[in-house]
Amino acid sequence: MDPRPHSNHQHAGAERLSFVLPALNEEENIGDVVAAIRTRYPDAELIVVDDGSTDATAEIARQHGAKVISHPYNTGNGASIKSGVNNATGDLVIMMDADGQHSLDDLPRLLQAMTPSVEMVVGARTLRTHASHRRLLGNVLLNKFAGLMTGKKIPDLTSGFRVVRRDTFKKLLYLLPNGFSYPTTSTMAHLRLGLPIVFVPIEARSRKGKSKINLIRDGVKFLIIIMKITTLFSPMRVFFPTSLAFFTAGIVRYSWFYATTGNFSGMAGVMFITAILIFLIGLVSEQITSVHYSLFRH
Numbered sequence: 001m002d003p004r005p006h007s008n009h010q011h012a013g014a015e016r017l018s019f020v021l022p023a024l025n026e027e028e029n030i031g032d033v034v035a036a037i038r039t040r041y042p043d044a045e046l047i048v049v050d051d052g053s054t055d056a057t058a059e060i061a062r063q064h065g066a067k068v069i070s071h072p073y074n075t076g077n078g079a080s081i082k083s084g085v086n087n088a089t090g091d092l093v094i095m096m097d098a099d100g101q102h103s104l105d106d107l108p109r110l111l112q113a114m115t116p117s118v119e120m121v122v123g124a125r126t127l128r129t130h131a132s133h134r135r136l137l138g139n140v141l142l143n144k145f146a147g148l149m150t151g152k153k154i155p156d157l158t159s160g161f162r163v164v165r166r167d168t169f170k171k172l173l174y175l176l177p178n179g180f181s182y183p184t185t186s187t188m189a190h191l192r193l194g195l196p197i198v199f200v201p202i203e204a205r206s207r208k209g210k211s212k213i214n215l216i217r218d219g220v221k222f223l224i225i226i227m228k229i230t231t232l233f234s235p236m237r238v239f240f241p242t243s244l245a246f247f248t249a250g251i252v253r254y255s256w257f258y259a260t261t262g263n264f265s266g267m268a269g270v271m272f273i274t275a276i277l278i279f280l281i282g283l284v285s286e287q288i289t290s291v292h293y294s295l296f297r298h
Contacts, residue, residue, distance in 0.1 A: 015114075017044040018090030018166070021066075022080030023098035027055040030098050034064040040104055045090050048098065049080035057098075076178035077160075078185075085169060093166045102161040106202040110163050119168050119195040122187065123161035123202035145223065146184070149230040149237055150191045155199045158183050168195065175232075181225045188226060192233030235289055239282025247275035 019037055023030055030048065037046055048061040052074035061068050069083050085093055092114060096102045106123055113121045147154045160183055172189050176182045190197050231238050250271030257265035 015091035016089070017041060017092055017094060018088035019044055019046045019094045019096065020081060020084030020088060021046075021048045021096055021098045022051060022077050022084065023048050023053065023057050023061065024051045024074060024077075024080075025053045025055045025057060026098040027053075027057050027060055029100040030057050031060045031064050033096070033098055033100055034061050034066045036104055038065045044094075045088060047084045047087060049084045051075055051077070051080045077180045078176045078182035079178040081182050082173050082176060082178075085166065085173060088166055091166060093164050093169060095160060095162050095164070097160045101204045103203065103205060106161070106200070110161075110200050110202075113198045113200050114163050117196055118198050119165050120186070120190050120197045121163045122156060122183075122197060122199050123159050123204075124156035124199040125159055125204045126201055142184070142223070142226070146188060146226050149226055150188060150234075151237075152191050154187065154191075155201075157187055159202075161202060161204075162186075175229070177221075177225065179221060181221055184225050185229055188229035189233065192229060231285065233289060235285035236282050239278055239285065243275045243278040243282065246271050246278060250275060 019041070021030075021033065026033075034046065034048065037044070046066045048058070048066040048068050050058040050061070050068055050070040052071045058068050058070050067087075069087060071080070071083070081095060084095075092111075094107065094110075102123065110121045110123055143154045143157050146157050158181075162183070164186070169186070172186060175189050176185050187197065189195075227238065250268045253271060254265050254268035257263065257268060
């Protein structure tokens with residue numbers, strides 16, 4: 001599968017393309033974004049999911065040739081992705097933000113990286129293209145933490161610009177939260193299931209209007225999502241270090257208490273028992289995970 005090297009207008013593989021753009025009050029940007037996609041990829045399916053906008057987002061998207069799915073009220077960015085993917089008919093689904101941050105100039109490289117063995121290609125923003133220094137720091141910390149949990153290097157965990165295989169991605173839709181952390185969840189799920197991901201560097205542009213992401217509130221949500229996905233797909237990465245920490249603390253407590261009093265420490269005993277219980281819970285969770293793997297593969 002290889003896009004034509006000198007044209008952005010066609011995707012030269014057998015795969016059909018579907019664009020899915022979640023949009024909330026993006027009347028400033030949606031017209032230009034949809035028009036650009038229509039011009040450069042006229043044969044592609046283009047779906048705009050209007051997530052309860054109170055402005056003219058839906059009308060403008062229709063005027064420029066997009067198929068519009070309208071939610072009666074705001075359900076969240078992840079919920080919009082679910083609606084779009086469930087209604088898409090293409091083999092490959094291209095997810096982009098509707099605020100104009102993502103450039104179609106980068107898309108041919110993402111499509112070129114989508115070889116038959118790859119399940120997802122993520123447009124990884126370079127460090128200088130993040131919205132602010134605080135957002136950059138938050139994303140770097142999230143990337144490092146997610147990499148620790150998955151054992152893989154993750155250049156950009158939260159990028160909303162990605163290409164996925166529709167059939168595979170639909171199997172993971174039930175995992176996606178309705179909020180802004182769908183990129184985090186989908187990336188973590190692919191990595192933990194061993195589904196190949198490629199990260200392609202992109203240059204994100206400044207958006208018009210105000211971002212709808214709150215750094216602290218959504219950052220905490222992202223951390224929770226990382227922990228949930230890790231315990232779902234690889235629970236021992238959480239349970240074993242926790243068990244080891246309690247066991248080590250018990251050894252330290254017992255050694256100090258015995259050296260100073262010559263007696264056994266009851267607190268150390270509690271720590272040893274806690275370590276054993278956490279380890280056993282981890283083993284049971286691993287068995288449940290094995291069942292989950294087999295259900296996904298079928």
